[in-house]
Amino acid sequence: MKKSGGKILLVEDNSDDIELTLRALKKNRIANRIDVVTDGEEALDYLFSREKYRDRNPDDKPVVILLDLKLPKIGGLEVLREIRRDERTKLIPVVILTSSSEEQDLVTSYSLGANSYIRKPVDFDRFIEAVNHLGLYWLVLNEPPPCVRIQP
Numbered sequence: 001m002k003k004s005g006g007k008i009l010l011v012e013d014n015s016d017d018i019e020l021t022l023r024a025l026k027k028n029r030i031a032n033r034i035d036v037v038t039d040g041e042e043a044l045d046y047l048f049s050r051e052k053y054r055d056r057n058p059d060d061k062p063v064v065i066l067l068d069l070k071l072p073k074i075g076g077l078e079v080l081r082e083i084r085r086d087e088r089t090k091l092i093p094v095v096i097l098t099s100s101s102e103e104q105d106l107v108t109s110y111s112l113g114a115n116s117y118i119r120k121p122v123d124f125d126r127f128i129e130a131v132n133h134l135g136l137y138w139l140v141l142n143e144p145p146p147c148v149r150i151q152p
Helices: 015-027 040-047 076-085 103-111 124-141
Strands: 008-011 034-037 064-067 094-098 116-119
Touching: 008 015, 008 040, 015 034, 015 124, 034 040, 040 076, 064 076, 076 094, 076 103, 094 103, 103 116, 116 124
Parallel strands: 008 034, 008 064, 064 094, 094 116
Antiparallel strands: none
């Protein structure tokens, strides 16, 4: 499965999970650029072109955000709340990619506007398969809203 186009924003604080996710994306031949941020505050700075990202073009939106819930500084649910609150980002697909098995996290994520909720499997082969499905759907089959579409 070869895909390319817009970028993916991975919001993850665990270096092992970052490496695992990047390996799984590469193994599935997902050619999109992947930007990685490691806490909730950095994710919001990235999306809203603040602080060290102030020179980043705010119109250069990711085609999908892979968001962990358990993040330092600002938690994933608050990041999701801010994404959905702002007109510039509210339509970007957000996939919760977390190890949390708390039912309340699942319910709250969907209540705040998550597009999907995926529990990270511990087994690498199952994770590869989950990323394959994620890539196939969000990067190939899904039709994003105009504000998120890749500009030629």
